[in-house]
Amino acid sequence: MTVSASAASPPPSPDPDVPAGVTAGVAVFDRSTGRFTELLDEERQFRSASVVKLLLALDVLWDLGPDHRVPAEDQARLEAMLRSSDDGEASHYWSQRGGSRIIERMAARLGLTGTAPPPATHPGFWGYTALTASDTVRIYRYLLDRAPAPVRDVVMGSLRRSTRCANDGYDQYFGIPSAFTGPWAVKQGWSGFASGGCTADGEAPAPAAPASVHGARPHGASTAGRPPAAVDGGGVDLAGGALHSTGTVGPDDRSIVAVLTLHPDGTPYGTAYSRLTRLVDSLDVPGARRPSGVRFATLGSGVRVRAGATTDSAVVTTLPAGVEVLVTCQKRGQPITVAARSSDWWAHVPQYGGYLTNVLVDTPEDRLPDIPVC
Template identity: 60%
Template sequence: MMTLKSARGTVRAGVLTAALAALVCTTATTTFAAFAESPPPRPAAAQAEVPAGVTAGVAVFDRQTGTFTEQLNTSTQFRSASVVKLLIALDVLWNRSPDTLPAADRARIDTMLRGSDDTAASTFWANNGSGAIVDRMVARLGLTDTARPPATHPGYWGYTALSARDTVKIYRHLLDSAPAATRDYLLGDLRQSTRCATDGYDQHFGIAGSFNRPWAVKQGWSGFSSGGCTATTAKAAATAGEPEGAAPAPAGADAVDLSRPALHTTGVVGTGDRSIVAVFTLHPGGTSYGKAYTDIGRLTRSLNVPGASRPAGTWIGTWGSGVRVRTQATTTSGAMTTLPAGVEVLVSCQKRGQQVSQPPYLNDWWAHLPQYGGYMTNIYLSSPENQVPGVPVC
């Protein structure tokens, strides 16, 4: 007989059974996150809803009306992490057409923007003057809050200072001022952002998780040890151009925070790239990637983004680590990706499939995750019942 999850509050995970070995790489002790229904449409005067403990800088610019619909700490400087790759790419293409690039450089730009590849960024950084790249782009675009990495960390392009309002300026230049060939090439890469970055992090948080296409994104992350997609991150030693354990920022009120975990989502949303969205966030030390991923998702979904279309479904928390999304509702079907531990997921419907065991619990219900195009077992959803209340049957 099936054991329901109704009495469950906090999970004390034990050794996995053989049936779960193909499903879960690692089991962690965790407290269920609350799950929430998809938020109703935001009113025109929406305000950014920042989760507790998160420091945020937010700007949303409506290109149709030429006005900002959201502004919060827009001039605050954050370490850019991989968002600086926008400036690196624009610098490479300044006064030249993408068609004139050597094949190797074109391939580097493609992987740097689509998969947020750090090796490609480091090659351009070293070959094109390092911090001078930032200086040139500040002058060219009239950026006011952007600055090269501190003198103590000249090689760490991820330590470039950047603000939400300067990020809007970067996208406005790309959309409205850059040559058409440059605009189409770089935005084409951003539209092809891969779910899994080349370092094994799931990068479809924030804009990519909150809105239906069309969108184009450049994300950034720094200070996390594991980011989903794979059970073990492909690159444990460094993230976004900065080694783990790097020296903290210099003291001073204006110093850019180099220590707290950072997660940023930037890009354009809607038909005709109507809205430019820039969300920069810092999280308390020790925050897991799944928690930060969930928090920036909730913040981004709260924003008034003209032209955005929001996906249908129910947002539900998950528990455990190494939980896989599969092509079918069975543990023997192909694994598509691994979820960041404890992340909130969008569920469109649920159906019965292979029974899964996590003693003392059994569950044969599986959730369809439309943004992944696959299924996860309901046993790892933060729901009081095996069949999630209010979610339709597929």
């Protein structure tokens, strides 16, 4: 279904809905028509955070023999790096394969025009690689249209099975996974935020992570504190909160989506998570299916989604503080009181696969307005 295209046509849809204070680079490419449906500052450079792991993986896979057989050790490392955004595996490859030379090799191989290694002041910080939305689309187009099938299967197969909880304790289902019901495949990136920890049904619990610079430190360096301001970042912001959602959406990977964002210093992770999701939801993404429901903000930290409308029900996941949830219906369950708030109503949040007490939903009433009974 792929149609080759070398140039972009003007996007037919209105400008993306970028929240106030957020800086965004956006590119959405429709592989069916060979045209971009969205373009916004697509050549602006952002620090890549963990999106650069796509290039690390491709560099490893580039050197395989004619049969493209992946050694078992590399298969396990690549899956952890791509599915659960494991920083240790990325640092392993960065150290073993020449650091910044990886970026130089892959930029030349894929014709990337806005991708550059980390600045000389931060040579071991692979997440400080400069990347644009346009180049991100080029990476996915290579994977889908030109890469050998075994390479495509390893990378895209891992991205289709991305875990909700990354290995550093961050919920990585913002943007594409929250805005669309699928099918999708994603590689996300984040840097400069604090996480309250993440658990998901069927996944091992990931620990709470303080002020992480995910994708921005050499292996073994402390993850505490905010990322240091760059002495020479080459014009790329290395200090603010970066949150990126990239991947494919729709049957047969119809649309390639690249949304790179920077958020004002001090923005909570849940707030940035929700703002990015709303931005992605506003885009013209051919082939996408959007879930029904109404979005509500949540209150507090460590908010748990449960399999049923009682505190005895299993915990399905723990939400980032203040994140928005999509509610489809509500039902009565166990009465809950938190501080001065009480309610026996529970909201059904299908994207998280469970129920959330209305006491922890940001609404003045114990029953959510305009939400039907389950």
